[in-house]
Amino acid sequence: MELEEGIVIKANKYLENSKILTIISAKGTHTCLARASSKLRSKNYSYSQILTKIGFNISKSKRNSFDILTTGTVVNTYIKIKENTSKLASALVILDITYHLNDHIDDFSTLFSFLDLVLTKLESTKYEHYYEIIFRLKLLFLLGVGPTFSKCIACGKKEDLMFFDFYSGGMKCKECTGDEKKIYRGDYVRTLQTLYNIKIEQINDELLAQLPNHTAMINEFLDAYYEYFLGYVSSARSILGKIIK
Template sequence: MSLIEGLIIKTQNYQENSKIVWILTAFDYTSYLMRGSANPKSHNYAYSNELTKIRFQTSDRLQKGFPILTSGEVVQNFSATKTNIDKMRMVIVILDMINQLANHIDDKQTLFSFCNQILDLINNSFHPLYLQIFRLKLLYLLGVGPIFSKCVNCGTSIKQGTFDLNNGGMVCVHCQNQTLTFFDPDVIEVIKFLYLTKLVFLSPPVLNQIPNYLLEISQFLDHYYEHFLGFNSRAEAILKKL
């Protein structure tokens, strides 16, 4: 049987020495039983921890309703992230969002690739905007991405206009009196750039040239996720209180 590559997103101790691990792959987001993996002396302890990319095999048998992960190997342990508190604060929120939202996304292959990209970026470099970039681009995979190319009211193609937050997109000059919740156009220009630019081109030197609207972008996304998905990250809410 060939090995499957996946990202361990969440773990939970199970019974005396085992764990349930939630793994995102290019095919699904599924929980597996890893017997004995809670014991640091176990051979599979190293590939049973959160924020670890592994290759693994599973058994066809189920135990207590869980498929059994029988063997594996570490591909990437993201050590630079795990030893940096600022990176970890960011990644904790990302893992929480993946855990809560992954099964609302049909295109697991793109989700898996995107998660690998953003986690590698954070591990190899750092910029405070990376979390907001993840949140912003995830909206596309969730099917509720903001609309910048046309008026959300009349459908007219536009290059400039006002962003109506409650309707999730740009509004032309003829429809502006029909909208209620506008957002700062300078901030929207930055959000549009981050949303439409491929992740590979959003390096720290590029992001450092962008006006510092980190707080405004975060507030925009808080409202957007709440309005369109009824979603608030539990991990982010806790970290904001610390």
């Protein structure tokens, strides 16, 4: 039988020695029981770890219990991420968002390939903080609350854009400015726009090396945006982020 590919985004211990896995694939989110997967010598152990790309089959449960993971193979353990504390912190932020917000997403095919590509790039990059930002920023589009950077959110004009009006979720032109309560302006808004518009496939370390270091400001923007538009506060970012970064 052909295996489906997916990424384990959460693995919770269950009963004595099993785990409940949450797997994202191109078809959707799967929650399933991996029996005996907490045992180090179990055949299920290797593919039941968080942050692992696996091939898998699931048998649908007939009664009101968990679906069961019946076959698994490891495709990528992302060892280069797991060996590096800073990369791991970024990856955990990415997986935490995916876990908490994937039910807002319809296009799992795009979500899966996007997540897969960002994690692959995270393995080899020197700029993991930027990939964490790129993931958070571009995911907003898939979540249906993408910010509008390239035109005025009020009139659609592309010229004379003054600042980002936070509560409207977009730029405002000279004529449309009024009594905005919270605005973002400055060079880092341009960096945000660049990162939002450029295709992920075209991003590499040479390009990221040329960007000004706006990560702190951009992260502040993204934290506020996720909280206001999605009611999401990253526990991984507030715990890991503050300790490690």
